Amino acid sequence: NAGVTQTPKFQVLKTGQSMTLQCAQDMNHEYMSWYRQDPGMGLRLIHYSVGAGITDQGEVPNGYNVSRSTTEDFPLRLLSAAPSQTSVYFCASSYQGQGTEAFFGQGTRLTVV
Amino acid sequence: TQLLEQSPQFLSIQEGENLTVYCNSSSVFSSLQWYRQEPGEGPVLLVTVVTGGEVKKLKRLTFQFGDARKDSSLHITAAQPGDTGLYLCAGAKAGANSKLTFGKGITLSVRP
Numbered sequence: 001n002a003g004v005t006q007t008p009k010f011q012v013l014k015t016g017q018s019m020t021l022q023c024a025q026d027m028n029h030e031y032m033s034w035y036r037q038d039p040g041m042g043l044r045l046i047h048y049s050v051g052a053g054i055t056d057q058g059e060v061p062n063g064y065n066v067s068r069s070t071t072e073d074f075p076l077r078l079l080s081a082a083p084s085q086t087s088v089y090f091c092a093s094s095y096q097g098q099g100t101e102a103f104f105g106q107g108t109r110l111t112v113v
Numbered sequence: 114t115q116l117l118e119q120s121p122q123f124l125s126i127q128e129g130e131n132l133t134v135y136c137n138s139s140s141v142f143s144s145l146q147w148y149r150q151e152p153g154e155g156p157v158l159l160v161t162v163v164t165g166g167e168v169k170k171l172k173r174l175t176f177q178f179g180d181a182r183k184d185s186s187l188h189i190t191a192a193q194p195g196d197t198g199l200y201l202c203a204g205a206k207a208g209a210n211s212k213l214t215f216g217k218g219i220t221l222s223v224r225p
Contacts, residue, residue, distance in 0.1 A: 041217060043156070059212075104157070
């Protein structure tokens with residue numbers, strides 16, 4: 001059982017480049033989320049989805065897009081990378097809403113130069 | 114505004130000591146979770162508390178949810194180096210699509 005799988009694990013981008021962070025889960029969870037983790041800031045919600053075809057903004061959505069075409073996949077797109085987007089990104093899934101256990105991927109460490 | 118305040122931010126103790134850390138808010142949560150995160154890994158759930166006053170034990174870890182469901186504490190008895198990590202609390206409010214709000218975390222280091 002793979003759980004939540006994120007790729008890549010590390011990435012370096014130049015300012016202005018775009019890229020997609022991949023997230024896949026094999027637990028048939030309806031709820032999926034993207035967070036960024038910065039030193040001293042904890043985990044901040046970027047976007048989330050309550051099911052296929054439904055997405056919504058979290059606390060820090062600017063500069064990021066998401067889509068949810070299948071239950072399994074929830075990619076995060078950086079449209080034009082900026083140094084302020086240097087962070088560790090975590091994808092999480094849960095069976096129901098936010099009160100249930102969230103399963104996290106191992107994270108993607110992104111550096112924008 | 115940080116909805117969940119965790120304290121202390123950093124804690125370094127000797128193996129065998131006891132410790133208590135806190136997660137406080139002015140908001141009421143329908144449930145509160147504690148996660149532990151090790152370097153290079155994602156957070157892993159330790160416990161979920163849902164009832165005011167609830168106490169849950171996980172081996173040497175004791176979690177308590179405040180009576181008013183605004184705060185929580187984590188007590189570790191006889192800390193071990195394996196307890197080292199970042200401890201995050203996260204609260205969920207009522208509603209099926211309620212978002213999970215995380216505190217900034219407590220970095221615990223247990224010295225052998």
